[in-house]
Amino acid sequence: MQSYLSELFAKQNTSSNNFFLMAGPCVIESEEVIMATAEKVVAICDKLNIPLIFKSSYRKANRSRLDSFSGIGDEKALKILAKVRDAFGVPLVTDIHDASEAAMASEYVDVLQIPAFLCRQTDILVAAAKTGKIVNVKKGQFLAPESMIFAVDKITQSNNDKIMLTDRGTMFGYHDLIVDYRGIPTMQNLGVPVVMDCTHSLQQPNTTSGVTGGNPQMIETICRAAIAVGADGLFIETHPDPAHAKSDGANMLNLALLEPLMVKLTKLRQVVNTL
Structure with a gap:
């Protein structure tokens, strides 16, 4: 594991x-939902020795319709997210949507996430x-994996080598991803x-209702x-x-299903590590 991730996870003893x-x-739709989810996710990861970065967006800028929910206010949401780190001692990740948001969000989180549609935006x-x-x-969703070298280069040439890449599927026709x-x-x-983004890769975007669908069974x-x-x-x-x-309710995992899934995946990882 890269040294910066080892340092990030050091307090979790995993x-x-x-x-x-x-x-x-x-x-982030409410403090109640965030804290209840964090408590459960942290407990699962502690039990199964899984390093955790807790995730939630302070705002959703990419909405199909003008009346879609986008957030409760940036600063209010980020302060709620910071309460997760204060309460549970885990690192945080959130999306940014514009260059002007980077400095603000970095005051609250440990990882800044660049949404897929913005991965080529140099600024x-x-x-x-x-x-x-x-x-x-x-x-x-429109790029070949090898093309991500250019995103990596832009970051490293800006004197930062602490980089992760996330796959979230590739467009396959108008309404599906593979x-x-x-x-x-x-x-x-x-x-x-x-x-691997295991939930957004199952989105069914561009529906006629203007609400993204999904296939959480997969x-x-x-x-x-x-x-x-x-x-x-x-x-x-x-x-x-x-x-x-x-x-994104159509493609999120029900929290009640997270632990049994993580149990299976931890066992699978142990097998893979022996090969």
Whole structure:
């Protein structure tokens, strides 16, 4: 595991032989939901020796419709997210949507995430790099895995080598995504940890209703395949009640299903490590 990740996870006293998990609700919709989810996710990861980065977006900038929920206010949401670190001692990740947001968000979190649609935007990559935080760049749905070398180069040339890449599927027609698992070793060959986004890769975007659909029944399939090919980490959005979540409920994992899934994946990782 890269030294910056080992340092990030040092307080969690977990094994570097396991995958790490980036998990939490899609967006901060209330303190109650965030804290309840964090308590459960932290307990699962402690039990199974899984390094955790807790995730939630302070705002969702990429919405299909103007009336879609986007957030409760940036600073208010970030302060709620910071309470997770204060209460549970885990690192945090959140998305930024513009170069001007990098400095603000970096005051609250440990990892800045660049959304897939923005992975080619030079100014946002450079701004994130200059904060000195770890930068997690999601591979664009429109890019080949090897093309992510240019995102990596922009960050390293901005004097930051703390980089992760996340695959979240590739567009397959107008309403679906597919995952090409060759992309995981391809991006690992760029010298950075690679994460599989097991929930957004199951989105069904561009629906006529203007609300993104999903196929959460396949989350375990995506997770198992990612572990089998050697992904360094998994990204899973989870919520206590996805049907009533204010964003991406159609493809989030029900929180009640997280522990049994992590049990299976931890066992699978142990097998993979012996091969």
